[in-house]
Amino acid sequence: xxxxxxxxxxxxxxxxxxxxxxxxxxxxxxxxxxxxxxxxxxxxxxxxxxxxxxxxxxxxxxxxxxxxxxxxxxxxxxxxxxxxxxxxxxxxxxxxxxxxxxxxxxxxxxxxxxxxxxxxxxxxxxxxxxxxxxxxxxxxxxxxxxxxxxxxxxxxxxxxxxxxxxxxxxxxxxxxxxxxxxxxxxxxxxxxxxxxxxxxxxxxxxxxxxxxxxxxxxxxxxxxxxxxxxxxxxxxxxxxxxxxxxxxxxxxxxxxxxxxxxxxxxxxxxxxxxxxxxxxxxx
Amino acid sequence: xxxxxxxxxxxxxxxxxxxxxxxxxxxxxxxxxxxxxxxxxxxxxxxxxxxxxxxxxxxxxxxxxxxxxxxxxxxxxxxxxxxxxxxxxxxxxxxxxxxxxxxxxxxxxxxxxxxxxxxxxxxxxxxxxxxxxxxxxxxxxxxxxxxxxxxxxxxxxxxxxxxxxxxxxxxxxxxxxxxxxxxxxxxxxxxxxxxxxxxxxxxxxxxxxxxxxxxxxxxxxxxxxxxxxxxxxxxxxxxxxxxxxxxxxxxxxxxxxxxxxxxxxxxxxxxxxxxxxxxxxxxxxxxxxxxxxxxxxxxxxxxxxxxxxxxxxxxxxxxxxxxxxxxxxxxxxxxxxxxxxxxxxxxxxxxxxxxxxxxxxxxxxxxxxxxxxxxxxxxxxxxxxxxxxxxxxxxxxxxxxxxxxxxxxxxxxxxxxxxxxxxxxxxxxxxxxxxxxxxx
Numbered sequence: 001x002x003x004x005x006x007x008x009x010x011x012x013x014x015x016x017x018x019x020x021x022x023x024x025x026x027x028x029x030x031x032x033x034x035x036x037x038x039x040x041x042x043x044x045x046x047x048x049x050x051x052x053x054x055x056x057x058x059x060x061x062x063x064x065x066x067x068x069x070x071x072x073x074x075x076x077x078x079x080x081x082x083x084x085x086x087x088x089x090x091x092x093x094x095x096x097x098x099x100x101x102x103x104x105x106x107x108x109x110x111x112x113x114x115x116x117x118x119x120x121x122x123x124x125x126x127x128x129x130x131x132x133x134x135x136x137x138x139x140x141x142x143x144x145x146x147x148x149x150x151x152x153x154x155x156x157x158x159x160x161x162x163x164x165x166x167x168x169x170x171x172x173x174x175x176x177x178x179x180x181x182x183x184x185x186x187x188x189x190x191x192x193x194x195x196x197x198x199x200x201x202x203x204x205x206x207x208x209x210x211x212x213x214x215x216x217x218x219x220x221x222x223x224x225x226x227x228x229x230x231x232x233x234x235x236x237x238x239x240x241x242x243x244x245x246x247x248x249x250x251x252x253x254x255x256x257x258x259x260x261x262x263x264x265x266x267x268x269x270x271x272x273x274x275x276x277x278x279x280x281x282x283x
Numbered sequence: 284x285x286x287x288x289x290x291x292x293x294x295x296x297x298x299x300x301x302x303x304x305x306x307x308x309x310x311x312x313x314x315x316x317x318x319x320x321x322x323x324x325x326x327x328x329x330x331x332x333x334x335x336x337x338x339x340x341x342x343x344x345x346x347x348x349x350x351x352x353x354x355x356x357x358x359x360x361x362x363x364x365x366x367x368x369x370x371x372x373x374x375x376x377x378x379x380x381x382x383x384x385x386x387x388x389x390x391x392x393x394x395x396x397x398x399x400x401x402x403x404x405x406x407x408x409x410x411x412x413x414x415x416x417x418x419x420x421x422x423x424x425x426x427x428x429x430x431x432x433x434x435x436x437x438x439x440x441x442x443x444x445x446x447x448x449x450x451x452x453x454x455x456x457x458x459x460x461x462x463x464x465x466x467x468x469x470x471x472x473x474x475x476x477x478x479x480x481x482x483x484x485x486x487x488x489x490x491x492x493x494x495x496x497x498x499x500x501x502x503x504x505x506x507x508x509x510x511x512x513x514x515x516x517x518x519x520x521x522x523x524x525x526x527x528x529x530x531x532x533x534x535x536x537x538x539x540x541x542x543x544x545x546x547x548x549x550x551x552x553x554x555x556x557x558x559x560x561x562x563x564x565x566x567x568x569x570x571x572x573x574x575x576x577x578x579x580x581x582x583x584x585x586x587x588x589x590x591x592x593x594x595x596x597x598x599x600x601x602x603x604x605x606x607x608x609x610x611x612x613x614x615x616x617x618x619x620x621x622x623x624x625x626x627x628x629x630x631x632x633x634x635x636x637x638x639x640x641x642x643x644x645x646x647x648x649x650x651x652x653x654x655x656x657x658x659x660x661x662x663x664x665x666x667x668x669x670x671x672x673x674x675x676x677x678x679x680x681x682x683x684x685x686x687x688x689x690x691x692x693x694x695x696x697x698x699x700x701x702x703x704x705x706x707x708x709x710x711x712x713x714x715x716x717x718x719x720x721x722x723x
Contacts, residue, residue, distance in 0.1 A: 105285070
């Protein structure tokens with residue numbers, strides 16, 4: 001068995017490699033944001049001694065008269081229209097408790113699920129007993145919050161879960177992406193990212209409960225592991241995660257072996273290349 | 284913070300490994316983790332480390348009036364606290380169940396077993412007795428809190444010295460530490476808890492479960508014993524059904540383990556005693572090893588790259604045109620071919636590993652005959668990387684000529700540490716490879 005050893009190297013501060021022109025206004029809890037009292041205070045701030053003081057560590061955002069501090073590392077705050085990937089922790093009467101990396105447990109009500117037989121069926125006692133047949137403790141699901149408290153949800157079959165900070169997932173129109181490299185990815189707003197092999201055909205009738213347990217081919221597995229390592233390296237370098245950045249990072253990582261992507265130097269190299277490509281694409 | 288739930292595959296992995304008698308950290312089923320005991324400067328203060336689980340124990344005493352129905356006995360008070368730094372799941376409001384369970388178990392183990400002679404704690408019957416208070420703090424949770432806590436409690440009690448008291452008639456004199464040496468507590472025996480974790484409805488058991496193993500276990504059996512093979516407390520939790528012979532077997536194992544642990548405790552106490560008597564340094568500062576990596580650090584030195592372009596132009600313009608000899612590839616076996624003759628090996632004595640690398644490099648040349656063009660890239664690591672770290676000795680300088688179909692050959696000098704895998708382009712003159720070994 002071959003072992004790899006390396007000497008400790010002093011880590012470069014990220015700002016060197018970023019070289020950004022626009023300096024964000026970063027604050028830590030207790031910092032004064034402004035002494036001007038004309039502003040309305042938003043999340044992450046409080047008023048003390050005639051000054052607006054930050055209560056979380058993050059960057060200051062200003063929209064007209066509203067000042068708020070967006071925390072860099074935080075638990076997930078749910079919003080309507082978000083997609084999250086969660087794990088069932090408990091099966092209770094008429095509902096499931098779901099863990100979504102937020103401050104409080106999320107709850108999935110039985111009444112909000114589309115059961116076979118049409119929408120208007122009342123939830124009977126047999127449905128309650130059959131709850132465990134649908135979702136058990138430890139299952140992974142992907143849920144989206146919509147306005148009328150009915151949700152679109154399906155259980156996830158085979159794939160890899162990557163946990164990153166929720167602040168790194170960019171808000172986009174859609175969070176389900178089928179990447180051209182041969183895998184699909186669900187970017188949950190709560191920081192849980194699900195990478196899975198692209199299904200050949202979409203099944204709508206089963207309602208997404210039946211997991212596909214056929215063995216996944218080796219090439220698909222390699223693609224998925226490579227994607228997972230890319231996502232981890234992007235998260236370590238604090239890059240925003242969205243389909244383009246993940247795709248560019250994947251392409252930048254192709255010359256390296258999958259296990260080498262996690263080494264610090266190669267991680268920096270790949271992410272720097274990704275960053276450059278993204279800048280080129282924008283400008 | 285809530286505890287993050289364990290994923291299904293991790294759970295399955297742990298259970299399958301246990302079925303095959305394998306544990307995550309490589310221990311056997313009946314092995315304990317490393318136990319380390321260190322003492323503080325005060326008497327009665329100790330830290331016990333069971334693997335990564337750490338418990339701090341502190342004993343203090345006070346003169347109080349005794350309980351009404353026990354006028355001649357001292358008072359013992361135990362308190363275990365799960366500090367928030369032990370695990371993210373421990374929060375001020377949330378820990379009640381586990382905390383109550385651990386405290387009850389500790390009390391039963393230490394108080395009901397009468398390991399401490401409470402009668403000796405009496406100073407004046409009915410008026411003044413010693414109240415001994417044992418505070419345990421969990422500093423890090425990596426499984427099996429109860430064992431570590433019981434060891435910490437008994438070690439702290441053995442280590443503790445109370446101030447000397449003398450009674451003359453009605454007068455009670457409490458001597459300070461300077462006037463008279465403090466007196467140790469009178470301890471009859473040392474009860475120690477041993478935990479057994481059960482899996483798959485009682486078929487598999489493990490001693491000293493780690494935190495991951497605790498999460499997937501079905502039930503827990505705790506046996507508190509002393510080295511005289513007397514059971515002080517036994518408790519089974521988790522709702523598993525145990526057979527009689529299983530419990531007997533566990534008690535036998537516990538007997539063996541307790542003897543070992545008691546020896547360890549005695550040795551630690553003796554060592555500390557010796558150090559204090561000889562006047563050496565004692566305390567946490569001395570006994571906790573400095574955890575530091577003292578090794579060379581790789582320095583990143585900036586390299587001046589301002590004139591690289593010019594240098595490259597120079598090299599390109601001065602390079603010789605490729606030689607015209609085109610040798611036909613010879614096919615040894617499908618997939619292995621040889622173009623031309625290699626140069627005479629200029630190294631004196633090759634080590635085996637180097638030779639293997641050499642061969643590997645050679646067999647990677649997948650050559651296709653019959654005029655088919657093949658896309659081969661030359662893989663050279665760190666080409667043109669401007670901030671390559673400076674490598675220490677043992678570097679091999681390779682001079683490689685990369686041949687392109689229609690261009691002049693570019694001579695590139697690279698510094699590599701390991702042998703690079705170079706695929707030769709097909710149908711081109713032989714690539715020259717001169718390895719100059721740096722002076723070893």
